Each structure stands twice: as C-alpha cells, then as structure tokens.
Amino acid sequence: MSRPRILIVGAGFAGYQTARTLSRLTRHKADITLLNPTDYFLYLPLLPQVAAGILEPRRVTVSLAGTLPHVRLVLGEAQTDGIDLDARTVRYTGPEGDVGTLTYDRLVLAAGSVNKLLPIPGVAEHAHGFRGLPEALYLRDHVTRQVELAAAAADSETCASRCTFVVVGAGYTGTEVAVQGQLLTDALVRNRPLREGRRPRWLLLDVAPRVLPGLDERLSRTADRVLRKRGVEVRMGTSVKEATSDGVLLSDGEFVDTRTLVWCVGVRPDPLAESLGLPMESGRLLVEPTLQVPGHPEVFACGDAAAVPDLENPGQYTPMTAQHAWRQGKTAGHNVAASFGIGTRRPYRHRDLGFVVDLGGVQAAANPLGIPLSGPLAGAVTRGYHLAAMPGNRVRVAADWLLEAVLPRQAVQLGLVRSWSVPLDTASPELARMPGAPERLATTDTPTTEGPS
Secondary structure (H helix, E strand, O other): OOOOOEEEEEEOOHHHHHHHHHHHHHHHHHHEEEEEEEEEEEEEHHHHHHHOOOOHHHEEEEEHHHHHHOEEEEOOEEEEEEEEOOOOEEEOOOOOEEEEEOOOEEEEEEOEEEOOOOOOOOOOOOOOOOOOHHHHHHHHHHHHEEEEEEEEOOOHHHHHHHOEEEEOOOOOOHHHHHHHHHHHHHHHHHHOOOHHHHHOOOEEOOOOOOOOOOOHHHHHHHHHHHHHOOEEEEEEOOEEEOOOOOOOOOOOOEEEEOEOOOOOHHHHHHOOOHHHHOOOEOOOOEEEOOOOOEEEEEEEOHHHEEEOOOOOOOOEOOOOOOOHHHHHOOOOOOOHHHHHOOOOOOOOOOOOOOEEEEEOOOOEEEEEOOOOOOHHHHHHHHHHHHHHHOOOOOHHHHHHHHHHHHHOOOOOOOOOHHHHHHOOOOOOOHHHHHOOOOOOOOOOOOOOOOOOO
C-alpha cells in the first residue's frame, strides 16, 4: 500500500512547526510535502534588527531542507483559486513561473498573513511592507542613503526632510523599528554629521491611546519612556491622512516633510483561505478546536489563516500572533499524525507565557509568566527568549549581538533590493516583477514580534 500523502502550505511559524512535528512523529510512515516560496523559515521577530544592521540577514533564516528531515520541499506559491477540495489537489506557481499540481490525503493550510492596507490616499503608492528579508534589506539601504544625502544637502530644508522618518503603528513591530531606527541613524551621523548639528528625527504614530496597547499598562509606560529618552517623538491618537512623494499629512493637520514612511499597522490573513468558499471569521478560516475544517476532516488550518476557538476564553478566537501560530503548528502536526493512527487527537489549548519587546541596546519590556520586567534584566530575558525560541542559528545570532556590543556598525549600502520589488500591496505581486517600475518610499510592516514558546 502507498504511504499517506501530507501537504503543508506555508512555512511560517505554524507551517514550519507542523512539518517539524510530523517529521518526528511519522518518519518514514508518510510522504510529507512542504510548499513554500522560499527554502527557509524566517524568524520574523528579529527582522527589525536586520534592518538596523545588528544582525546579518542569514541569521534570521533557518534552512528548511537542513532542519526538516523526511520532508520534501517544493518551491512555489499556492494559486488563489488552485485548491480543489473534492479532487484533493493544490495547484501552485513555481519561482520561475512554472505551474504544478500536488495531491494530498491530508492538507494543512498555514499560509499566514499579508500586509493590511487602509483606504488612505497615497499609502499604497508611497509605502512598502516589511514581510521578509528584501524589505528589511531595502529599508536598511534606504535609511543609510537618506542620512548620506542629508549630510551632503545644500540647504537645511532638504537635510531635514531626508533625515525625518515616520513610523505608523505603535505595536510590537512599529515600536521596535522606531527605536532601532533611531539608534541606527544616530550611529550613522557620528561619521556623517548633519547641517547645524541636526539629529535624525523619528516619529511614531498610532491612533491608540498608548504605545504597545496589547501589553500591560506598566510595560507600555516603560516602552514610552525609553522611546522618548532615545529621541523618538511619540504621538498617540494620530495617524496619516495622506501620503505623497514629499511627505505625509497627519490626521491633526500637520504636514511632515519626509522621504520615508514606515507602515506598521498590522496584517490580514492571506486571501488564499477565502478562495475555498468555506465559513470564515474576519478573513480567517473557521476550524474546530482540533484545527480541522468542519465538513472536511482531511483539511487542517492553523496560524494566521485560521480562526481557532480560544478554549480559555469561550466565544473568542485566538489572536494572530507568532506564539499561537507556533503552538498551533505543533497541535496540527499531532492531530494529522493521529488521523493515521499515530497517537491521539488533542484540542488546541494555550497558556499565555507573556511577551517581549526589544527596545534597543540593553533595554526591553518583558512580561514572562505575567511578571513585568524592564531595563537590562528585561533585555537579557528578551534575548534569551529569542535564542531559546529560534530553531537554528543560535550561536551565530549570539555572536552578532556580541560583535554589535563591542564594534561599530558597518554602515554601507549594499544595493541588493530595488524599491519596486518590495511593494506594500502584497496582494499584487505582479508589480514586483515589472522591470523598470518606479522607485518608492521605504516602509515596514510585520506581525507581532513576540516569538514562539
């Protein structure tokens, strides 16, 4: 008899953990296929440190082939209308435009999320997302270039515009990008002094009443204090009304001259799930506590693509965070294996283990096991947490942190990523493939930076 075929779509936190769990449980008892556009798992929580020049890009990537034995990797992206639940097939597009079809006995949908766009004029045209290494590398180059051009500017107005950076969204990502960005640009101007002793200006905006609204209020105040001490202008209750090539118009009527808008307002579920025509909840596929899709017990969904019942809070669904995606992936792996008689099925339950937010240098805000921490102790907990959570590259990441503490950053433009290749609207990837597309402003966006537990 042929071995059962398991197909996992997506290698983010949920998909990677599903594949790793199944690789361990089934070994040679099933054929496991992982469909993903890249050959690596990206540890998103540390991506702001790549943009800030603290970590080298490969440090936050983990080889799929090297860490997932007994798993076959297929490079490609599932087509939006390519899943046939009746025929049990998934049609995908490969990295060179080729089209293929994969069959399955069990399907795990872990497609993740994409940038959340708001109907604000000019944002889609003058902003980029922060969904992967290309965006982080581009942002690093862009910020470096703006400081260099500001230092050489002939007039103070141009200098001020180029060294002004606006971050929208004071969640985990926006907070870390703003504080790390301020540290990066301060380091850059030590070697490239600006006119009249000017210091780079970073603005952090959000319509929420406080920074990090998802955290304990005490930790929120800690983060706010660190941001302001570092020189970041924190403006709560404020957002962008319009974006142009010359700057942004704020909701309070002020126009800020800038060449950089950083968009960190959050993410939305990948539209792949909507194409199935099954019951949804806020763009996420409704699933049972076992992560199975009602009416299709052979289909599982987890991570940002799934609306998973929160058994600890009846009537609610688990939020779209890396912690939940990582744990749900493990549960999905166990339950897929159980469907073939290996072990028993289990519902997804969780216990909140807390959150960590890196505030640059030795500063952080952390809430491990509900204990609020700040300062150097929180910084040590935060970095230790990430090292423990990463499925690889721990020694290399720790080495980069050590070098960053004792050596100056290497501030050079690599020029590896062009602006048009990292559009904010990831729902229109064809734009990224258009040669000669115009340059646009750099921005960043990513889901919560809390890591797995």
